[in-house]
């Protein structure tokens with residue numbers, strides 16, 4: 062159901078790889094709510110995934126950019142402003158990748174070269190995105206920037222490995238840059254999402270078991286990618302103008318649970 066919450070707004074959405082991606086659902090919802098958008102992903106992902114198909118469906122230009130490259134980001138935001146016809150009202154950062162997790166290195170035996178790449182892709186890219194937008198003065202007043210995070214930033218989930226540190230850094234960047242962006246009346250937040258079945262999510266060891274556990278632990282159950290898209294729409298809309306520098310849990314209540322009788326009964 063559309064209520065035209067984003068009518069006339071211009072957005073840039075990072076991270077739609079395939080139709081399971083959270084960013085894919087966010088892109089669909091934003092357009093349904095009246096926004097015009099550009100889609101972006103790393104050049105290699107553009108070749109592998111179905112983003113072109115999404116672009117066609119949503120009438121959205123697909124612009125390749127490696128989010129770790131300042132040069133690519135400058136080009137992306139320049140082109141996006143041209144295509145969309147003005148400054149950008151909202152940006153979604155939905156990027157995550159761990160080399161050590163992908164290559165199955167234990168947390169007690171991490172390869173630091175890979176860790177640095179992981180931090181660059183999953184967290185520092187968020188700073189790079191914001192710094193580029195800030196320097197280019199590319200955001201509209203009352204614009205909104207959101208990145209997706211996970212509760213392993215606060216609590217220990219052993220198999221999440223170095224992604225825990227990536228998310229802690231990501232959330233810290235939202236607070237620190239949120240302060241500076243407030244001068245331009247732009248807000249910055251992270252949304253801490255439930256485990257969700259996607260390419261990035263399923264790469265974590267024991268993901269399905271953990272997904273089921275979290276579903277039982279959360280009084281409302283796990284939040285779906287579609288529900289996350291709804292929440293992102295509200296964060297991009299004018300109804301949340303004074304929310305900034307926050308990490309917002311979107312997890313069916315998981316983050317405030319201590320123990321669940323449902324799980325004990327099993």
Ligand code: NAI
Nearest residue numbers: 076078082083103106128156157209256257259260261262
């Ligand atoms: P996904 O695998 O569909 O999306 C991850 C995206 O990151 C892909 O589109 C990938 O191409 C992109 N990416 C990787 N390296 C890049 C680079 N150098 N430049 C530009 N893009 C790059 O998976 P998902 O789950 O939709 O991930 C989106 C975000 O949501 C990530 O930040 C993830 O950590 C976060 N998240 C996911 C949860 C889950 O359980 N799936 C739970 C909480 C947060």
